[in-house]
Amino acid sequence: MARVSQARLAVFALLIVSAIWGAHAVVGANVERVIAPLPLTVGRFTVTALCFFPALFHARKRFRQMSMRTWLTLTAAGLSVAVFYPLFYYQSLLTLSPVESLLIINAAPILAAFLAFVFYRERLSRRQLLGMGIALFGVILIATKASGRGHTSLSALLDAGIGMASFAFYTVISRKLFQALPRFDVLGVTSVIGALALWLIAFAQGQADHTLETYAHLTLAAWLGFLFIALFVSVIAYTLFGYALPRVPTGLSASLTFYPQAVFAALLQWVIIGTLPTLRTFLGGGVLLVGTFLLQKSNVQTSGKDLGEQTARENRSSQL
Template identity: 25%
Template sequence: MRTSSESPWAAVAAAGVTVVLWASAFVSIRSAGTAYSPGALALGRLLAGVLVLGVICLVRRVGWPARAAWPGILCSGVLWFGAYMVALNWGEREVDAGTAAMLINVGPILMALLGGWLLGEGLPRRLLAGMGVSFAGAVVVGVSVSGSGHASVLGVVLCLLAAVSYAGGVVAQKPALKHAGALQVTFYGCLVGAVACLPFAGVLVSEAARAPLSATLNMVYLGVFPTALAFTTWAFALARTTAGKMGATTYVVPMLVVLMSWVALGEVPGIITLAGGALCLAGVAVSRRTGSAPAATPAAGAGSR
């Protein structure tokens, strides 16, 4: 539960942890995706996340979420933890990086629009301007690192589905955080997503039997850090700011991916790529200067946030 002594920078720090771990996920997905199909990879990642979060909930004696939180948990679990992960894994196999960057990064814009409409967050001009600059930077980064320029109609549809699922899941999660803690919302959302992906269980078992250890370890990493930890810190930060601002913050991810690929994979970024990353950062800086969100309503019986 949020206390009056909580630092206003706690949400910023939590969001920072989220974007760094989500950026690292792109490197791990490259490895795991060579051995695991999109649905199996999503299910394996979610099962690892459920296991870690379940243990933490048991240790901390986290209780059952309030009834009022369940509509948001169920919706975000199916849309974001389930549909988004499968669609993203599949879509990025069908389109080049530039097209994927343009389509997937529509998500934060949809998030701001839905948040303004459904959650009454409004649409501050600085937020929209900053997101426009960041979106342009994300497209520049994607195009600059594209290969053959391949894009299929199926891939475009899947990336758009991922963007819509992402935005819808976040907007659904926001009200749930008024009635439950970040750990509760993340654990049960992840569990709902895993249940939704159970049709891929047979494929996961067969692929795991012949997958190299490195691919399986990367899948487990995706479940433990970019899912269990990063989605929890995301929920913590989302409870303390608007969906629009949180969506804008994710535009830091393309620049971080470029830097991580440089360090981990030896992929030296070009001038255009760095310029696109700078645009992403500039846009986030503008969008974050839109004023403070109202304080989150403490969750009754939700436990520590």
């Protein structure tokens, strides 16, 4: 009975995570009316790093024993997820609608599967290749609709594509990190690395004073939007995700966190901004989701087979 209750709580937690991450696109587009992408990203990950700092202090002995290769991997993960991904994602939100940008960003699992093949030689099944092709067609439908609005939209599509590629890269290289290190160690280190890198960028561009001045003159509404991004998107959502992930099957967790995001974003975009996604955006999003579903379903089946083989090996070892 206790396990059933924990599983139900985990499912509820994942739905909350999906709602938060879906709302991120709409709230981010709204906040960017008063906060530019760089100050927004600097502030977000500064707050995130401070929230995760207690976990870093608790893990300081483990950090002394980590190899240089692990530190380099953590640095690459921090730069991809806390610098390149949010900066280009927020830049795309200045032109694209929240749903358009979110759907392109959420195509990251498709590129991640390809990168896993390149870096780790993970085999791609026919179903995975089919899913990648279908999802790519969905992205093209969304992109052609957005590109019809002119040169600015083409630049925004490039920004969204770079953001998507950055998140896909993080997904691939962070896999081994989460297998080797506690989740909050990884989240804490990558957040601190990202915050330090972002402040260096701000100083190099002469934007450090402007960043501080931006937050000194925010209205209450802007502060609420920023705190939602910094606390809910970066801290609370990842904490809930870390709680739920070990308590539900991988396929269910992926479905509950990925697929409802576009629905939540579309609803909030309509309520807050007053804009409904176009028919082509709906069609492209549906095609993209179908392709991603095929890809993730194949990944789950492969992971389950590998896990079963690993469990069998461990059982045989324990009998010896």
